[in-house]
Amino acid sequence: MDNRESYLNIRNTFNAIFELKRVVPVVNENDTTAVEQLRFGDNDTLAARVSAKINAGLLIILSDVDGLYDKNPAQYPDAKLMELVEAVTPEVRACAAGPGTATSVGGMHTKLDGAAIATSAGVPVVIANGHRPNVIREVLQGIAPCTTFLPAGEALSHRKRWIAHGRAVKGQLRIDSGARSAVVEKGRSLLAAGVIDVRGDFDSGAAVEIADEAGKVVARALVNYSSAEVRAIIGKKSTEIALVLGHKGVDEVVHRDNLVLI
Secondary structure: OOOHHHHHHHHHHHHHHHHHOOOOOOOOOOOOOOEOOEOOOOHHHHHHHHHHHOOOOOEEEEEOOOOOEOOOOOOOOOOOEOOEEOOOOHHHHOOOOOOOOOOOOOOHHHHHHHHHHHHHOOOOEEEEEOOOOOHHHHHHHOOOOEEEEOOOOOOOOHHHHHHHHHOOEEEEEEEOHHHHHHHHHOOOOEEHHHEEEEEOOOOOOOEEEEEOOOOOEEEEEEOOOOHHHHHHHOOOOHHHHHHHHOOOOOOEEEOHHHEEEO
């Protein structure tokens, strides 16, 4: 998915399969060959990225419970099922418990991550109980106990989806409060003057996270400079970049068109 052309070809492949009207594609990460630097990590995230890629009409994530509860139902008998979630907010995430079993890779936290990815692309999401007989049919009929997550009012473009969720993150840029305000609230590009730290090693064009001073990730983006170059120009004005690097580069460390708020 890192390569834009391959990313688009995957979608074309799905479309061709669906046109046959008699084939169900099965997508899974190859756990025997995946390495830490190149893996999706869990099937909830993988399913969400595929759903966003193909403009799915609905993403159903099956769990060992009926959906998202206001607190852990295994510990609190009075826990209530949240039937409708309009947005995956910090308050909603606070309701999530950890994995239901010791062997589970993805608990409710990863399912909420998947829901956030899919809904940002305009895909509604349902979390339901995979142990319930005929659960998929009942979800489609609207009679299954479940949690439904509404799609975002304005879906990300396919290019923005690729930047936000399609590429593997290679590093992180920490920014000060002024840069955070410019990027998050005013919709501006990220300049070197606002960068306070660089984490990881990456080349120009790599996908990176942008985090505030507290470490909270606020965006994902494609960076215009390598990690070594960004470290050299931290805190510098755009007019100083050529003097520091020895060549004239672009003014922005990250251009707004290559940035997606998280």
